[in-house]
Amino acid sequence: MGEGRNISRNSDRDERTSSEIPRQTTPRFRIGLSGCAGGLEAISSSGLLALAEKAEALGFDGLWLNEEHFQGSIVEVEGRRCHSPLILASAILARTRRLRVGFSVLLLALHHPVRLAEEIATLDVLSDGRVDFGISRGGNARYLEVYGIEPETVNERFQSTLQFLLGAWQDQKMPFGENGYSIEPKPIQKPHPPIFIGTYSDETAAWAAREGHALICHGITNMTNQRRLMRAFKDAGGDVQQVPFGRFVYVSETDASAREELWPTVLKLSARLKGIGLFNRRGIVSEDELDPEVFYREMVIAGGPESCARRIVELNEELGITYLNALSxxxxxxxxxxxDRSLTLLSREVRPRVETALTARTAT
Structure with missing residues (x-):
């Protein structure tokens, strides 16, 4: 019977005129910004919200906020300043009207399920459904120590918290002992805000696909590991066009000016990443790739608009990427x-070039 249905369907298709056959449409190309302050953390807290408004005006699709702890103080006079992602998300959503705000990612082991269900749903209601729920297990040893969480319980906490959230956001009561309570409010987006899973594990990437969740790939991960995760996600049935794909991105007028302007930042950042031993964490980046020259070449999309657009189109050709998540x-x-200038060029010069190239590829 299955073969008969296939033959009939193919025959019907062959008999249609060319004008009746649906044309392949170009997937919409999106750009998000990612970091402790949604990729805007180069400025003081008082200036973040104004720059978020500018990001919306420039047409960026989303800001993604990292959950980090113990980052930025009088001890570290340079580098990122990390704020509470939920509070910062609320402020950004209140100052914008179209921009989506996501988390890249919230660490589920550190959150009480009831409180988190209420807060994410509240953000979704107040923003008229502009929240993207990015999560991971949250296995950072320092965080677990401070929060008093046993490392061996992290996986179970992740699964149980996620299952609770999925139930709490439905029109039902949740059981607590002999009682039942409805967790309020309920989110605007149905059945719940989109869920994005952050991971360095093939197994978890495949699990996300099977569960119907999206993958989120952080830009600090090298391309070898990014390819591995994307392959595992796709092979398990995941839609790669929904993956916010992270890369460090810097745009200048020319390739030469980009290198000259960005190089001091690359030196500071690569030294910082070496200093925290990032290369010791499996599935992220190697020590060799934290050499400044290698880092600039392999971990960063940098250059004039034409060069940056070409690099992004190559990601689309290789991995099907249609959502660039820039660690700006x-x-x-x-x-x-x-x-500020890089964001303007990324929006006004790079994005149109990428969209034109993707449209041309679809038409051929």
Whole structure:
């Protein structure tokens, strides 16, 4: 019977005129900004919201906020300043009308399920459904120690919290002992805000696809590991066009000016990443790739508009990427004036080139 249905369907298709056959449409190309302050963390807290408004005016699709702790103080006079992602998300959503705000990612092990269900739903209601719910297990040893969480419980906490959230956001009561309570409010987006899973594990990437969640790939991960995760996600049935794909991105007028302007930032950032031993974490980046020259070449999309557009189109050709998630502030080491100009060029010069190239590919 299955073969018969296939033959009939193919025959019907062959008999249609060319005008009746649906044409392939170009997937919409999106650009998000990612970091402790949604890729805007090169400036003081008082200036973040104004720059978020500018990001919306420039046409960026989303800001993605990292959950980090113990980042930025009098001890570290340079680099990123990290704020409470939920409070910062509320402020950004209140100052914007179209821009989506996501989390890249919230660490589920550190959150009480009831409180988190209420707060994410509240953000979704107040923003008229502009929240993207990015999450991970949250296995950072320092965070677990401070929060008093046993490392061996992290996986179970992740699964149980996620299952609770999915139930709490439905029109039902949740059981608590002999009682049941409706967790309020309920989110605007149905059945719930989109869920994005952050991971360095093939197994978790495949699980996300099977569960119907999207993957979110952080830009600090090298391309070898990004390809591995994307392959695992796709092979398990995941839609790669929904993946916010992170890369460090800097745009200048020319390739030469980009290197000259960005190089001091690359030196500071690569030294910082080496200093925290990032290369010791499996599935992220190697020590060799934190050499400044290698980092600039392999971990960063940088150059004039034409070169940056070409690099992005190559990601689309290789991996099907249609959502670039730019680590635009370089962990807060990029000076504000350079960040501001790079965002303008990324929106006004790079994006149209990418969209034109993707449209041309679809038409051929």
């Amino acid at each position: 502030a370089f962990f807060g080491f990029l000076p504000l004036e350079l960040l």
